[in-house]
Amino acid sequence: ALGYYVYPNPKKSPAINNMNNDNIALVIEAHKEAIKEMELSKGGIKATLEYSKDILRYFHYFVDKTHVKDKRLLKAALQNFENFLREEYRQYVIPATGDIMPMPISALNKTMMQQFAYYLQDNHKGQGVETYWRRFKRLINAAIDEKIMFENPCHKIKVVVDRTITKAILTEDELITLFATHYKGESKEIRRGFAFTCYSGVRRCDLLTLTYDMVNYEERTLTFKQSKVAGSSSKAEVEIPLDDTLLAIIGTKDDDAKDNYIFHLPSDVMCLKALKHWAARAGIDKNLTWHS
Numbered sequence: 001a002l003g004y005y006v007y008p009n010p011k012k013s014p015a016i017n018n019m020n021n022d023n024i025a026l027v028i029e030a031h032k033e034a035i036k037e038m039e040l041s042k043g044g045i046k047a048t049l050e051y052s053k054d055i056l057r058y059f060h061y062f063v064d065k066t067h068v069k070d071k072r073l074l075k076a077a078l079q080n081f082e083n084f085l086r087e088e089y090r091q092y093v094i095p096a097t098g099d100i101m102p103m104p105i106s107a108l109n110k111t112m113m114q115q116f117a118y119y120l121q122d123n124h125k126g127q128g129v130e131t132y133w134r135r136f137k138r139l140i141n142a143a144i145d146e147k148i149m150f151e152n153p154c155h156k157i158k159v160v161v162d163r164t165i166t167k168a169i170l171t172e173d174e175l176i177t178l179f180a181t182h183y184k185g186e187s188k189e190i191r192r193g194f195a196f197t198c199y200s201g202v203r204r205c206d207l208l209t210l211t212y213d214m215v216n217y218e219e220r221t222l223t224f225k226q227s228k229v230a231g232s233s234s235k236a237e238v239e240i241p242l243d244d245t246l247l248a249i250i251g252t253k254d255d256d257a258k259d260n261y262i263f264h265l266p267s268d269v270m271c272l273k274a275l276k277h278w279a280a281r282a283g284i285d286k287n288l289t290w291h292s
Helices: 014-053 055-065 071-088 110-123 127-145 172-180 188-200 244-250 268-281
Strands: 221-225 237-241
Touching (some): 014 055, 055 127, 071 110, 071 127, 071 268, 110 127, 172 188, 188 244, 188 268
8 A cells, every 4th residue: 555545525625635636646656656667677576586496597697797806716616506516415406417407595595505615615625615605605695685585594604714734845856747647537727727836826716817818928928916915905916927838838829719718727626636636646645735
């Protein structure tokens, strides 16, 4: 109800008659505005209803439309969540393809979120755990802002980050041995990326953002902004010299390349698994991690 009333027998009182006319005019105007709002929001309402039946569809939509610099980390966080579903919530997985079927927002309850937090802690080390958890919560918050979700299932759930982990350092001889070791099914892209990190010191999170237009082939330099301090430090932008080895790793952009990125690495989990398998085949008994 709009709260407007039309009184009977208005002719007996000019004041009541005027009040009725004013209220009728207000109701007509409110009705017009309501119709206008419905027309404007019709597409949004439909989309909201659709996304409430398939929340992952919304997450992918948000990642694709956002223009933030850490888009690839958002993608990686979403990929982690989908991998978690494939392992722990098989009821949402299509057996024939491994794809995730439409999942309603009601499925994202506190129990699932706590299990996902444990999954991140089991499959990642150090800062990576916290990074992916924060990016995933960003997807949840976006859905809440869009009125697709009304409660935050991640509320009060925290991940535990082990900050005491010591990173293994490879000697020059071990690096030579590692890169001389090949095995069936190895990833050329992981080899390229890890080699670039070893010989340049560039973090894995920054590797994912490097593009060919950041490379000055004439001056043999690479200029980029460090993800961890971008926006908060005057030293965010760095320029590193490129020797023959680094230039050979970078190479040049293929004519049929789908985008401008230099490296196309799989998820953090896949990279770490490949790195450990590679080190084992090379006979290197160290807890290798990717500089992140």
